[in-house]
Amino acid sequence: xxxxxxxxxxxxxxxxxxxxxxxxxxxxxxxxxxxxxxxxxxxxxxxxxxxxxxxxxxxxxxxxxxxxxxxxxxxxxxxxxxxxxxxxxxxxxxxxxxxxxxxxxxxxxxxxxxxxxxxxxxxxxxxxxxxxxxxxxxxxxxxxxx
Amino acid sequence: xxxxxxxxxxxxxxxxxxxxxxxxxxxxxxxxxxxxxxxxxxxxxxxxxxxxxxxxxxxxxxxxxxxxxxxxxxxxxxxxxxxxxxxxxxxxxxxxxxxxxxxxxxxxxxxxxxxxxxxxxxxxxxxxxxxxxxxxxxxxxxxxxx
DNA sequence: TTGGTTGCAAAGTCTTTGCAGACAT
DNA sequence: ATGTCTGCAAAGACTTTGCAACCAA
Numbered sequence: 001x002x003x004x005x006x007x008x009x010x011x012x013x014x015x016x017x018x019x020x021x022x023x024x025x026x027x028x029x030x031x032x033x034x035x036x037x038x039x040x041x042x043x044x045x046x047x048x049x050x051x052x053x054x055x056x057x058x059x060x061x062x063x064x065x066x067x068x069x070x071x072x073x074x075x076x077x078x079x080x081x082x083x084x085x086x087x088x089x090x091x092x093x094x095x096x097x098x099x100x101x102x103x104x105x106x107x108x109x110x111x112x113x114x115x116x117x118x119x120x121x122x123x124x125x126x127x128x129x130x131x132x133x134x135x136x137x138x139x140x141x142x143x144x145x146x
Numbered sequence: 147x148x149x150x151x152x153x154x155x156x157x158x159x160x161x162x163x164x165x166x167x168x169x170x171x172x173x174x175x176x177x178x179x180x181x182x183x184x185x186x187x188x189x190x191x192x193x194x195x196x197x198x199x200x201x202x203x204x205x206x207x208x209x210x211x212x213x214x215x216x217x218x219x220x221x222x223x224x225x226x227x228x229x230x231x232x233x234x235x236x237x238x239x240x241x242x243x244x245x246x247x248x249x250x251x252x253x254x255x256x257x258x259x260x261x262x263x264x265x266x267x268x269x270x271x272x273x274x275x276x277x278x279x280x281x282x283x284x285x286x287x288x289x290x291x292x
Numbered sequence: 293t294t295g296g297t298t299g300c301a302a303a304g305t306c307t308t309t310g311c312a313g314a315c316a317t
Numbered sequence: 318a319t320g321t322c323t324g325c326a327a328a329g330a331c332t333t334t335g336c337a338a339c340c341a342a
Contacts, residue, residue: 008321008322010321010322010323012322012323013322042323042324043323043324044323044324044325044326045324046323046324046325046326047322047323047324050322050323
């Protein structure tokens, strides 16, 4: 959750962090693996997973555990929501900041102590909207671009 | 997404639906499997998965694909949010209804067409709060009750 | 008979982990 | 030396699927 012992910024870790920060998409571990391997062909997927967990634990990146899809990672740590395209799976950032009054709205509706929330918008991205107006029947594409 | 061909309400399907509706918890497929097996010892886990998918596709139950946890199912189809206990994983229903103005709030913040959202509150359930005031160090229990 | 349904086992997908060797301090 | 980190392969957790037998219309 919070920063721990000073972490050894090894070559692998540095490259993984760089590659994640370089993209504005929200890649899965294996997409990152593919990119990193271009620079470090011998790196293993296990190292990628371990490093991503580690960086997230240090607060240097964020895990996106989006409902019903596989885990993705986000090089931007400033709190912000995401919107996911229901057709292609692409995830985009919304501007930083929380929805005002959201948790307060629910405080008196539950006997739990409310300490946080997850919110994800769902929609159609510009590319898929365009495909649709062009009459392309893309069906539901696998959530696996970039 | 919506109701399809009239489905054969076989014994297996009826029992699975009954068992799910009988509980107010939000069980995983294998919890349902365990319960159903008490009445139909020869049923397979594969059938349980297939049936739950089918019932969800028919709109008779709901899938809960909660961020970062395994899939659960909900016998209540009326739209409502959930709150999940971060300590024990228990999921409770919030009263039916959507947060007013939520999607509208984001419409001008994205170039996606907004068509929906997922929202999950996070918190501490009454049982875990009690454990804590009693000084029990339960750590993070696996999200696997009921 | 025809097409849907089931149990079973196997396969699949995504992620974590044990281990021995490599590396850094 | 000592403890950390890595690649590799295997294991794990959860879910889906191929298939032959089965069942209902």
